[in-house]
Amino acid sequence: MHADLSPLIAATAQWLTRAYPAGGGAIDSALCEAQARQAVTVAAWLRYPTPMDAGLVGVAGPGGSARLDWITGYETAEGADPVAEDEHAWRSWVDEVVASWAACLLTDPALAGAAVAALAGTHHTAGSPVAFRRLLDPDVHDRRAAALLRHPDLLAPVTGLHHAGLLDALRPGQALPA
DSSP states (O other), X not given: OOTTOHHHHHHHHHHHHHHSOOSSSXXXXXXHHHHHHHHHHHHHHHHSOSHHHHHHHHHHOOOOSHHHHHHHTOOOOTTOOHHHHHHTGGGGGOOHHHHHHHHHHHHOHHHHHHHHHHTTTSTTTSSSOXXXXXXXXXXXXXXXXXXXXXXXXXXXHHHHHHHHHXXXXXXXXXXXXX
């Protein structure tokens, strides 16, 4: 059981960076990945606020990327060889809601700030300080590297899936969803 959500976070961030890749070289790819991972981490912590929630998604699984792939136009070849399918097994750990919420955070700085603020005092942020600078205050290099990943029009099909649920989760006095 992965109570830390690391497989879900890694797979969902990978899906985002493959669907909306960096345009430059290795440094741009790393900056894009860092921003995606920070957004996905915040979204996952909001979606699965307790160790029990994280444990349950670890057992049941997050659902996979099939709908996201369809919405963004990713298609797998029919009759692909099993080795190639195994290379994409990580897609089963993609969480559609977390990907949608992360996309919302990447395209709306005010929403990102509210989401990070909502995590204050949760078990996810207890202990050592957690900073999400690349999500909350991207510099010019971050913005260039993640131009596709932060483009509201390009991400609209993904953000539209669960935007209302994120807004509900961030309403004052609202318990965080599981």
